[in-house]
Amino acid sequence: DVKVTQSSRYLVKRTGEKVFLECVQDMDHENMFWYRQDPGLGLRLIYFSYDVKMKEKGDIPEGYSVSREKKERFSLILESASTNQTSMYLCASSSPLNTEAFFGQGTRLTVV
Amino acid sequence: QQPVQSPQAVILREGEDAVINCSSSKALYSVHWYRQKHGEAPVFLMILLKGGEQKGHDKISASFNEKKQQSSLYLTASQLSYSGTYFCGTESTGGFKTIFGAGTRLFVKA
Numbered sequence: 112d113v114k115v116t117q118s119s120r121y122l123v124k125r126t127g128e129k130v131f132l133e134c135v136q137d138m139d140h141e142n143m144f145w146y147r148q149d150p151g152l153g154l155r156l157i158y159f160s161y162d163v164k165m166k167e168k169g170d171i172p173e174g175y176s177v178s179r180e181k182k183e184r185f186s187l188i189l190e191s192a193s194t195n196q197t198s199m200y201l202c203a204s205s206s207p208l209n210t211e212a213f214f215g216q217g218t219r220l221t222v223v
Numbered sequence: 224q225q226p227v228q229s230p231q232a233v234i235l236r237e238g239e240d241a242v243i244n245c246s247s248s249k250a251l252y253s254v255h256w257y258r259q260k261h262g263e264a265p266v267f268l269m270i271l272l273k274g275g276e277q278k279g280h281d282k283i284s285a286s287f288n289e290k291k292q293q294s295s296l297y298l299t300a301s302q303l304s305y306s307g308t309y310f311c312g313t314e315s316t317g318g319f320k321t322i323f324g325a326g327t328r329l330f331v332k333a
Contacts (some may be wrong), residue, residue: 126294141318151277153225153325154265161319169320170225201264209319212255212312214264 114138117215118200123220130189132218135204141207143175144183145169148199148217157200160185161207192222224248226313226326235256235301243296243327245311254287254294255312255321258305265310268296301331 118133122210142161146154146161146169155168166177174196178186185204189196199219203212231295233241246255253272257265269280271287273296279285282299298305308328312321 144320146323149271151325153228154312154323155225156320156322158322167320170322187316207319209253209314211267212257212321213267215262 115202115204115215117218119218120216122218122220123222124189124192126222128189128192129221130172130220130222132187132189132193132200132202132220134185134187134215135183136202136204136213137183138184138204138206138213139182140213141182141205142205142212143179143214144188144203144205145175145185145187146201146203148169148201154201157187170195173192184188189220192220194222196220197222225310225322226324228327230307230327231325233250233297233330235305235329236304237331237333238300239296240332241301241329242297242311243311244293245295245324245327246291246293247313247315249292249313249315251287251313251315253294253314254285255314256296257310257312257323258307258332259310259326260307268309276285280297295303298329301329303333305329305332306331 225320256268
């Protein structure tokens with residue numbers, strides 16, 4: 112059974128903290144994505160990566176960075192968490208042709 | 224830029240049909256459709272590639288009009304299990320990142 116695993120289902124962090132969200136996939140996929148899901152706004156792309164150490168900005172990269180040191184792992188970093196980054200974060204992976212994306216269960220991050 | 228989905232929400236009785244539309248301002252290479260049930264991850268339904276094809280499985284099908292940069296998802300004889308939020312994702316020519324719409328919430332009642 113294919114899997115995309117996000118390290119935490121729920122996180123509560125303080126304003127100004129550095130936050131790491133981890134995502135691991137076991138399908139040997141080249142493409143990995145980080146989305147943010149907010150009510151009424153759908154899934155918005157933060158960053159994606161099409162290979163190890165390669166990354167590209169999505170539509171809302173401000174305040175975020177990413178790291179992909181290994182093919183199976185894609186990390187989202189909030190350099191200095193702010194309350195407007197309170198959201199559901201979804202990681203996804205897909206094959207090079209991007210014909211189907213597999214999503215993780217999501218991390219609900221609350222910044223207080 | 225996000226594709227625009229319509230309607231934002233729809234309520235159906237079991238057995239009724241529904242159409243969800245997705246339109247983009249950009250030239251499209253493909254359109255993806257996903258369904259997300261409450262508290263769960265989005266799940267892939269189907270992908271349509273440019274060429275104006277139509278696809279379907281079971282009672283859910285979709286069409287893609289490349290010239291109009293639009294896609295529609297058709298749910299026929301809806302079942303309770305169809306309830307959830309449906310997202311279209313678009314991929315523009317020359318790129319392989321998928322941009323999703325805001326979603327359409329569908330509720331099927333008995």
